[in-house]
Amino acid sequence: MSKAVKQLLMRDYSSRIAGASEEWPDAMLISIRGLKAVDTTKFRGTLAKKNIRVTVIRNSLARKAFEGTRLAALGELLTGASAIAYGGNSVVEVAREIMALAGGMPALELKGAVLDGTLFRGKEGVDELSKFPTREEAIGRIVTLIVSPARNVMGQVKGPGAKVAGIIKAVEEKLEKGETIAKV
Secondary structure (H helix, E strand, O other): OOHHHHHHHHHHHHHHOHHHOOOOOOEEEEEOOOOOHHHHHHHHHHHHHOOEEEEEEOHHHHHHHHOOOHHHHHHHHOOOOEEEEEEOOOHHHHHHHHHHHHOOOOOOEEEEEEEOOEEEEHHHHHHHHHOOOOHHHHHHHHHHHHHHHHHHHHHHHHHHHHHHHHHHHHHHHHHHHOOOOOOO
16 A cells, blocks of 8 residues: 555544544444444444444554544554444444444454543443443433432422412311301
């Protein structure tokens, strides 16, 4: 392969994967070498529906292209046949989808993933990563934690207030009917 072609590939990796750090700052490294063509097509098609892309990469060129980016940690896992999966809402979603598909495809090798510069190695690391909350789930949990105390306070204020309002309404109804109210 000529030097010009190698530079073209590195530029492509940088712009498509590593350079898209705002859109896809993290990625997952897999090997799809052992998959049959039909399985590969199903695998890629299922991921494409979730806006997850899979790109087969050349290890040495990818290592150079990822230098200085958040994906640099993947460099030590770049051995053998490698493909990088990226996209979706986050690498956690990518890990969840690929873990779900990996059950039916034993030839699929999970090499690792990077989340915020942290390297998750092998299948165990990817499994651990897939259990993390996505950004949206984490925001939802935080909002719930922030709102819960206020909801509890409102419940405490509303409870006795509702009882007092009920007593006043009962007294009002008795007075409208002309009944006398007994002193307590």
